[in-house]
Amino acid sequence: MTERPGEGRRAAVLTVSDRVSAGTASDESGPRLADLLTALGFEVTRATVPDDVDQIRDQLEAALGSHDLVVATGGTGLAPRDVTPQALAGLLEYEIPGFGELMRAEGRRSTAMASLSRSLGGVARRRLVLALPGSPSGAIESLEAVIPLLGHALSTLAGEAGGHPRTATEEAGPWT
Amino acid sequence: MTERPGEGRRAAVLTVSDRVSAGTASDESGPRLADLLTALGFEVTRATVPDDVDQIRDQLEAALGSHDLVVATGGTGLAPRDVTPQALAGLLEYEIPGFGELMRAEGRRSTAMASLSRSLGGVARRRLVLALPGSPSGAIESLEAVIPLLGHALSTLAGEAGGHPRTATEEAGPWT
Amino acid sequence: MTERPGEGRRAAVLTVSDRVSAGTASDESGPRLADLLTALGFEVTRATVPDDVDQIRDQLEAALGSHDLVVATGGTGLAPRDVTPQALAGLLEYEIPGFGELMRAEGRRSTAMASLSRSLGGVARRRLVLALPGSPSGAIESLEAVIPLLGHALSTLAGEAGGHPRTATEEAGPWT
Numbered sequence: 001m002t003e004r005p006g007e008g009r010r011a012a013v014l015t016v017s018d019r020v021s022a023g024t025a026s027d028e029s030g031p032r033l034a035d036l037l038t039a040l041g042f043e044v045t046r047a048t049v050p051d052d053v054d055q056i057r058d059q060l061e062a063a064l065g066s067h068d069l070v071v072a073t074g075g076t077g078l079a080p081r082d083v084t085p086q087a088l089a090g091l092l093e094y095e096i097p098g099f100g101e102l103m104r105a106e107g108r109r110s111t112a113m114a115s116l117s118r119s120l121g122g123v124a125r126r127r128l129v130l131a132l133p134g135s136p137s138g139a140i141e142s143l144e145a146v147i148p149l150l151g152h153a154l155s156t157l158a159g160e161a162g163g164h165p166r167t168a169t170e171e172a173g174p175w176t
Numbered sequence: 177m178t179e180r181p182g183e184g185r186r187a188a189v190l191t192v193s194d195r196v197s198a199g200t201a202s203d204e205s206g207p208r209l210a211d212l213l214t215a216l217g218f219e220v221t222r223a224t225v226p227d228d229v230d231q232i233r234d235q236l237e238a239a240l241g242s243h244d245l246v247v248a249t250g251g252t253g254l255a256p257r258d259v260t261p262q263a264l265a266g267l268l269e270y271e272i273p274g275f276g277e278l279m280r281a282e283g284r285r286s287t288a289m290a291s292l293s294r295s296l297g298g299v300a301r302r303r304l305v306l307a308l309p310g311s312p313s314g315a316i317e318s319l320e321a322v323i324p325l326l327g328h329a330l331s332t333l334a335g336e337a338g339g340h341p342r343t344a345t346e347e348a349g350p351w352t
Numbered sequence: 353m354t355e356r357p358g359e360g361r362r363a364a365v366l367t368v369s370d371r372v373s374a375g376t377a378s379d380e381s382g383p384r385l386a387d388l389l390t391a392l393g394f395e396v397t398r399a400t401v402p403d404d405v406d407q408i409r410d411q412l413e414a415a416l417g418s419h420d421l422v423v424a425t426g427g428t429g430l431a432p433r434d435v436t437p438q439a440l441a442g443l444l445e446y447e448i449p450g451f452g453e454l455m456r457a458e459g460r461r462s463t464a465m466a467s468l469s470r471s472l473g474g475v476a477r478r479r480l481v482l483a484l485p486g487s488p489s490g491a492i493e494s495l496e497a498v499i500p501l502l503g504h505a506l507s508t509l510a511g512e513a514g515g516h517p518r519t520a521t522e523e524a525g526p527w528t
Binding site: 252253254255256258261262276277280281283284286287288289290291292293294296309310311313314317 | 446448449450451453454457475478498500501504505508509511526527528
């Protein structure tokens with residue numbers, strides 16, 4: 001695990017928002033997430049998509065082909081057009097429940113409303129996929145909450161740290 | 177968001193219990209939940225149903241037609257007849273994982289047994305549905321844990337607070 | 353609920369690991385879990401299985417026939433061969449979300465990596481099934497986190513403590 005978990009890796013940031021896609025609102029979360037991921041060493045690309053299940057899924061699938069980490073922001077709340085988790089449900093091979101639990105638990109330090117976010121982390125085609133809130137503060141705080149996990153998660157998914165520690169020597173390694 | 181989250185809204189309380197339905201046990205949780213919801217400003221109706229998946233689902237569906245919030249109490253444990261979450265699985269459009277996480281996390285302050293409750297919150301037909309424990313203390317403590325979320329959740333589901341904050345001005349709003 | 357939750361009960365420990373099954377790694381987690389369960393009063397049997405969905409499921413199903421508690425260790429991480437939760441998905445009647453939440457929350461006191469474990473608890477054929485990390489420390493710490501729940505969970509599943517508390521007298525009992 002390198003100190004900068006993004007070193008040598010590519011990340012995609014997908015802003016999910018009808019209004020940003022239509023050009024009637026400015027995107028703050030996407031650029032801020034991109035800056036943070038760049039600071040972590042990732043080579044970052046960005047895209048925007050409306051709150052539409054099929055379009056979100058298509059964009060996520062396209063991003064999976066060439067990125068180690070795919071981060072969506074927006075569409076995790078309860079508004080009628082919030083459908084990002086539904087789009088991910090058809091795409092993920094499995095969820096990693098600790099990501100959502102941790103993002104909400106940390107978010108509650110800022111606001112009780114963090115409990116309403118259906119943020120999540122999961123795996124598709126051996127890539128790590130995160131769905132973060134759409135608000136800039138919610139998005140950044142959620143990503144910050146899981147930074148300590150990124151290096152080990154990405155190297156394990158890539159098969160660089162496979163297997164389970166089974167001997168005393170290995171025990172100092174991963175806990176999972 | 178009003179100070180009293182139930183102002184101008186209707187809530188249904190559904191007591192799920194074979195024994196209460198058969199008249200062989202008194203219902204304490206239902207009336208207590210109704211009192212608390214009334215104090216929060218809701219207009220409350222109550223009903224009782226046995227621990228039967230089909231009957232629970234039918235009653236929940238009926239309640240969804242005319243209430244903003246539907247609260248079930250009972251059937252979230254591990255007894256052979258505890259089937260409320262199973263009944264909800266076929267009904268909910270999606271779960272809001274933070275509700276169950278928060279109810280159990282807060283419940284653990286009272287008793288370790290709170291971890292055994294399959295309490296949950298979710299959305300069906302744009303209504304908020306909660307499944308709470310059947311014990312009076314478990315039910316009340318679980319509802320109390322999520323009171324801070326009710327106003328924003330119900331107004332967002334109703335489309336009164338749609339969209340995602342995308343500008344600095346909006347950032348003071350919802351985090352999701 | 354007895355003080356020793358395993359008194360009069362049987363537990364199976366299933367070590368899920370390609371390398372242990374192939375004899376190329378020693379099994380530390382399985383024996384340690386067996387020792388802990390024995391100390392809790394359980395009569396314990398052990399088995400080993402490779403990281404293969406079908407073989408894991410077959411072994412779990414076999415164990416369900418004659419044990420009150422079935423504990424798998426290994427395969428909860430993100431490595432390509434980590435498939436224990438996938439194997440359980442086809443077997444469990446329902447999940448008990450508080451088990452995974454509690455194991456990860458307690459695990460985070462030791463290491464942030466605990467959030468990456470897809471540990472879980474659930475019910476199949478009225479038996480309690482736990483999936484724990486494969487590392488010895490992760491496995492033991494996760495089991496220790498849920499020991500306070502075992503007695504009530506197993507007696508409720510066995511129908512020994514059925515029903516919901518509905519009167520003031522009963523209220524001192526289970527919270528679920």
